[in-house]
Amino acid sequence: MTVAIGGSPVIRVRGLTKRYGDVQAVAGVDFDVAGGEIFGLLGPNGAGKTTTVEILEGLRPADGGEVSVLGVDVTRDADALKPRIGISLQTAALYPKLTVTEVIDLFRSFYATSRPTAELIADLDLGERKNAQTKVLSGGQRQRLAVALALVNDPELVFLDEPTTGLDPAARRSLWDLVLGLKAAGRTVLLTTHYMEEAEVLCDRLAIMDHGKILEMGTVDELVMKRFHERAVRFDRLPELTTAELEALPAVASVKADGGEMLLYTSDVGPTIGALLALTERRGLEPQNLAIRRATLEDVFLDLTGRALRD
Amino acid sequence: MNALVALTIANIKSYVRDRAALFWTLAFPLIFIFMFGFIFQGGGGGGLTLGWVDHDASPESAELHRAFTALRSNELVELPEAEARAQMQDGEVDAVIVVPDGYGEAITAGTAGSATAPASITVITDPSRSDLAGSVYQAVGAVLGIVNLGGRPPLVVPDPQTIQTENLNFISYFVPSMLGLSVMQVGIFAAIPLVADREKLILKRLAATPLRRWQLVGSNVLMRLLIAMVQAVIIVAVGVVFFGVEVTGSIAAVAAFVILGAMAFLALGYVVASFAATEDAANGMTSVIQFPMMFLSGTFFPIDSMPDVLQGVARVIPLTYLSDALRQVMVSGAAFAPLWVCAAVLLGWLVVCFAIAAVKFRWQ
Ligand SMILES: Nc1ncnc2c1ncn2[C@@H]1O[C@H](COP(=O)(O)OP(=O)(O)OP(=O)(O)O)[C@@H](O)[C@H]1O
Ligand SMILES: [Mg+2]
Numbered sequence: 001m002t003v004a005i006g007g008s009p010v011i012r013v014r015g016l017t018k019r020y021g022d023v024q025a026v027a028g029v030d031f032d033v034a035g036g037e038i039f040g041l042l043g044p045n046g047a048g049k050t051t052t053v054e055i056l057e058g059l060r061p062a063d064g065g066e067v068s069v070l071g072v073d074v075t076r077d078a079d080a081l082k083p084r085i086g087i088s089l090q091t092a093a094l095y096p097k098l099t100v101t102e103v104i105d106l107f108r109s110f111y112a113t114s115r116p117t118a119e120l121i122a123d124l125d126l127g128e129r130k131n132a133q134t135k136v137l138s139g140g141q142r143q144r145l146a147v148a149l150a151l152v153n154d155p156e157l158v159f160l161d162e163p164t165t166g167l168d169p170a171a172r173r174s175l176w177d178l179v180l181g182l183k184a185a186g187r188t189v190l191l192t193t194h195y196m197e198e199a200e201v202l203c204d205r206l207a208i209m210d211h212g213k214i215l216e217m218g219t220v221d222e223l224v225m226k227r228f229h230e231r232a233v234r235f236d237r238l239p240e241l242t243t244a245e246l247e248a249l250p251a252v253a254s255v256k257a258d259g260g261e262m263l264l265y266t267s268d269v270g271p272t273i274g275a276l277l278a279l280t281e282r283r284g285l286e287p288q289n290l291a292i293r294r295a296t297l298e299d300v301f302l303d304l305t306g307r308a309l310r311d
Numbered sequence: 312m313n314a315l316v317a318l319t320i321a322n323i324k325s326y327v328r329d330r331a332a333l334f335w336t337l338a339f340p341l342i343f344i345f346m347f348g349f350i351f352q353g354g355g356g357g358g359l360t361l362g363w364v365d366h367d368a369s370p371e372s373a374e375l376h377r378a379f380t381a382l383r384s385n386e387l388v389e390l391p392e393a394e395a396r397a398q399m400q401d402g403e404v405d406a407v408i409v410v411p412d413g414y415g416e417a418i419t420a421g422t423a424g425s426a427t428a429p430a431s432i433t434v435i436t437d438p439s440r441s442d443l444a445g446s447v448y449q450a451v452g453a454v455l456g457i458v459n460l461g462g463r464p465p466l467v468v469p470d471p472q473t474i475q476t477e478n479l480n481f482i483s484y485f486v487p488s489m490l491g492l493s494v495m496q497v498g499i500f501a502a503i504p505l506v507a508d509r510e511k512l513i514l515k516r517l518a519a520t521p522l523r524r525w526q527l528v529g530s531n532v533l534m535r536l537l538i539a540m541v542q543a544v545i546i547v548a549v550g551v552v553f554f555g556v557e558v559t560g561s562i563a564a565v566a567a568f569v570i571l572g573a574m575a576f577l578a579l580g581y582v583v584a585s586f587a588a589t590e591d592a593a594n595g596m597t598s599v600i601q602f603p604m605m606f607l608s609g610t611f612f613p614i615d616s617m618p619d620v621l622q623g624v625a626r627v628i629p630l631t632y633l634s635d636a637l638r639q640v641m642v643s644g645a646a647f648a649p650l651w652v653c654a655a656v657l658l659g660w661l662v663v664c665f666a667i668a669a670v671k672f673r674w675q
Binding site: 057059079082095096097105106107111133149 | 328
C-alpha cells in the first residue's frame with residue numbers, strides 16, 4: 001500500500017544527527033511522514049529510535065539537521081508544538097501515588113481542550129483500575145495509561161515509543177485497534193516497535209533503523225519485494241541433501257540453512273517444488289513440513305541487520 | 312481546571328498519601344518540643360525574686376515592702392534602680408518594682424481625700440516570660456488590693472514597664488527555634504520529591520505538555536508554603552496550649568517570616584535538586600546541609616559560646632536569621648541581628664539560590 005504524499009508532510013526530517021560521547025546515536029536520518037499515515041520505526045536495541053522520536057517531540061536537542069513537525073521548526077519553537085501532539089515515552093512516567101483517574105485529570109488540566117476522562121479510560125480498558133494508584137498497576141496497565149495520556153488532548157499527531165512492549169496478546173490487539181481508530185479519525189501516528197507483526201498490521205510505511213541510520217524505508221510489501229522477489233520454499237532440513245544440489249534446482253536463487261530449516265528462495269515455485277520432490281523421491285527421502293511462503297519482514301530484517309528482530 | 316491549581320492539588324495528594332513523609336515533617340518538631348518542653352519546664356512554683364527599688368524611703372513604702380514580703384514566699388532584694396535592671400537582664404531577679412519618690416506623700420494626700428491623682432508604682436516585667444509576668448501581676452494586684460481598700464478611687468496604681476532579658480523562658484525560646492527548623496526542613500526537603508520525579512521521568516513527560524516551567528515550580532512552591540503554614544500553626548498552637556508560650560508580636564510578622572524563610576530554603580532545596588543526580592544523592596546532600604544548620608543556628612548551643620570558626624558559619628547560614636527573627640517577632644526574644652538584617656539575609660539566600668537553580672536545574 002502506498003500513501004500519496006500530498007501537500008507538505010506532517011513530519012519532515014533531513015540530515016538529523018545526535019551524538020552521545022562516543023556513540024553516534026543518530027547518524028544522518030531523512031524521512032517524511034504524511035498526514036493521516038501510521039509510520040513505524042523498526043530496529044534492534046540501541047538503533048536510535050527513541051533518540052530520533054524524542055528529538056521530534058522537542059524533548060532532546062539535535063546536533064544537526066532539520067526537523068519540522070506540523071510545520072513547526074522543533075529546534076526553535078517546540079512550545080508551539082506541545083498542545084498539538086501526544087506522546088508516550090518508552091518507559092511510562094507516572095505519579096506513583098495518584099490514581100488512574102487523577103493522573104488523567106491532571107494531564108487534562110494542561111491542555112485547553114481535552115477528551116473526557118471516562119472515554120479515555122474506556123478506550124484503554126482501564127475501567128477496573130480507575131481508582132488504583134499507578135504504583136500498583138501491572139506493566140501492561142501502566143503502558144495503557146501512558147497511551148491514554150498521549151491521547152488526552154485529542155492530538156493531531158501521536159508519538160508512541162514501543163506502545164505494546166509488555167502487553168499481553170489481547171491487550172496488544174486492542175491497542176492496535178485503537179491506533180487504527182486514530183488513523184481512521186485522520187490522525188497521524190509515529191510509532192517505534194520491535195514486533196514485526198505489529199509493523200505489518202499497523203504501519204502504512206516504515207523505516208528499518210540500525211546504528212543510527214535508516215537502512216530501508218517503504219511499505220511492508222515494498223521492503224519485502226525490494227530484497228526478495230522470490231518466494232521461500234521451506235522444509236525440515238535433510239542432511240543428505242547438499243546445498244550445491246539444492247542450488248542446482250530450477251528457478252532457485254539462493255539457499256539458506258537456518259537451524260533445522262532449509263529455505264529455497266525461488267522465482268518460480270512450481271518447477272522448484274516439482275524438481276525438489278523428484279530429487280527426494282530418487283534418494284528415498286521425504287521432505288517434512290513442506291511449505292511455501294512469501295518472504296517476510298523478518299527475512300528483510302535478518303538480511304539487513306544480520307540480527308533477528310526480537311531480542 | 313487551571314494547571315497550576317491542578318498540579319498543586321496533585322502534589323498535595325501525593326504528599327499526604329506518603330504517610331512516612333507526612334509523619335516526619337509534622338511530628339518531628341513536635342517530638343522535639345514536647346521532649347525539651349517537659350525536661351525544662353520544672354523550676355516554677357516557688358516564690359518570686361523581686362528587685363525592690365525604693366526612691367521614697369517613707370513609712371508608706373516600708374509598709375508596701377512588708378505587704379509584698381507577706382504575700383506567699385516572695386523574696387525582695389533591695390537594690391539601686393540601675394543595678395536592679397541589670398540583675399533582671401541577667402535573670403537574677405524575676406521582676407523589678409520601683410517605688411517612686413513622693414509615694415508616701417501621695418498616699419497621705421490620698422487618704423486625706425485631697426489627692427489629684429493616685430500614686431503609681433512601676434512594675435517591670437519581661438513579656439516573653441509570660442508565666443512570671445502573670446505571677447508578678449497577681450502579687451502586685453493582691454498587694455494593691457489591700458492598699459486600695461474602700462470604695463474610693465484607687466490610691467495606688469501599677470505602672471507597667473517591660474524590659475527584654477537575655478534568658479527567655481526556655482520553651483519560649485525553643486518553640487520559635489523549632490518553627491524555624493521545621494520551616495527549613497519543609498524547604499530543603501522539597502528537593503527530594505523533585506529529584507524523584509525527575510528520576511521517574513515524570514518531569515520529562517511534563518516537559519512534553521504545554522505546562523509551563525513556572526507552573527511546575529509554582530505548584531511546588533505553593534504546596535510547600537502550605538505545608539510550612541500548617542506546620543507553623545501546629546507548632547505555635549502546641550507552644551501556646553501546652554507550654555503557655557505567649558505570642559507577643561504580630562501573627563502577620565510571624566507568617567511573613569515563615570513564608571520568607573520557607574522560600575529561601577525552598578530555593579536552597581532547588582539548588583540541591585540541581586546538583587543531585589539521584590534521590591539518594593539528594594537525601595545525602597540534604598542531610599549534609601541540614602545538620603550543621605540545625606546545630607550552628609543557635610537553637611541548641613548559643614552562638615556566642617561557639618569557637619570563632621563556627622561563629623563565622625553561624626553568622627552566614629540562613630537558619631540563624633530565620634530562628635532569630637521568629638524569636639523576636641513571636642516572643643520578643645533578644646535580637647541576634649535586627650529584623651531588617653534577618654529579612655535581608657533570607658532574601659539574599661533566596662535570590663542567590665534561585666538564580667543558581669534557574670541556571671543549573673535539569674529536567675531530565
Ligand atoms: N542520554 C543518553 N546518554 C548517552 N547515550 C545515550 C543516551 N540516549 C541514548 N544513548 C545511546 O544512543 C544509542 C541509541 O539509543 P536509543 O535509545 O535511541 O535506541 P533505541 O533504538 O530506542 O533502542 P531500544 O530499542 O533499546 O529502545 C544507544 O547506544 C544509547 O546507549
Ligand atoms: Mg527506544
